[in-house]
Amino acid sequence: MIAHVPSLEALIHELGKLPGVGPKTAQRLGYFILKSKEEYVNALRQCLAEVKTRIHECPLCYSYTESTALCHFCADPKRDDEILCVVEDPSGITRVENSGVFKGRYHVLQGVISPLDGISPKDLKIQPLIERIEQQRGDPSGKSIKEVILALDADLEGDTTVLYLSQMLRRMEVAVTRIAHGVPLGGDLDYVDFRTLGRAIENRIQV
Numbered sequence: 519m520i521a522h523v524p525s526l527e528a529l530i531h532e533l534g535k536l537p538g539v540g541p542k543t544a545q546r547l548g549y550f551i552l553k554s555k556e557e558y559v560n561a562l563r564q565c566l567a568e569v570k571t572r573i574h575e576c577p578l579c580y581s582y583t584e585s586t587a588l589c590h591f592c593a594d595p596k597r598d599d600e601i602l603c604v605v606e607d608p609s610g611i612t613r614v615e616n617s618g619v620f621k622g623r624y625h626v627l628q629g630v631i632s633p634l635d636g637i638s639p640k641d642l643k644i645q646p647l648i649e650r651i652e653q654q655r656g657d658p659s660g661k662s663i664k665e666v667i668l669a670l671d672a673d674l675e676g677d678t679t680v681l682y683l684s685q686m687l688r689r690m691e692v693a694v695t696r697i698a699h700g701v702p703l704g705g706d707l708d709y710v711d712f713r714t715l716g717r718a719i720e721n722r723i724q725v
């Protein structure tokens with residue numbers, strides 16, 4: 519790295535904080551930005567500013583939205599209110615949507631239970647999930663949630679979260695299922711193709 523160019527060093531330092539970006543990649547990205555055209559750098563600057571100012575959490579499912587009220591999926595009147603798919607993060611919604619087999623509603627946990635990382639159930643959107651199920655059941659104009667599908671990774675944290683949620687939700691007389699078939703043990707949903715995920719949803723198992 520060229521020393522004594524503090525602004526470039528600062529850029530490389532910040533880029534190096536991105537997940538999956540090591541020092542060499544950070545350096546390459548830093549030089550790429552430096553050599554890029556002004557329009558690209560301006561567009562990048564604008565995107566960075568807008569993701570922080572325009573995007574917020576949907577108050578019902580805790581996904582991301584630019585809407586001032588509910589997100590696209592919560593506001594859509596055509597979706598099935600009786601079936602709820604629980605995902606770890608908003609990107610899980612995109613993956614389940616791409617499978618094309620699910621037409622219900624979503625709930626984003628914003629993580630999974632991970633004692634090693636100090637993430638306990640209270641750090642996740644589990645209480646809002648319980649409240650959502652209770653609220654929907656008590657609403658005479660709406661339909662109550664009959665099934666909750668847990669679309670979580672098949673790893674230790676995913677399994678721990680499935681066990682915790684299935685115990686909580688069973689008491690609420692809600693059918694709890696987990697996507698299973700086709701998702702390899704230790705499988706990360708990020709790497710499961712949409713057809714496999716579609717089958718995994720269709721062949722979900724009771725937990």
Ligand SMILES: [Zn+2]
Pocket residue numbers: 576577578579580581588589590591592593
């Ligand atoms: Zn929503």
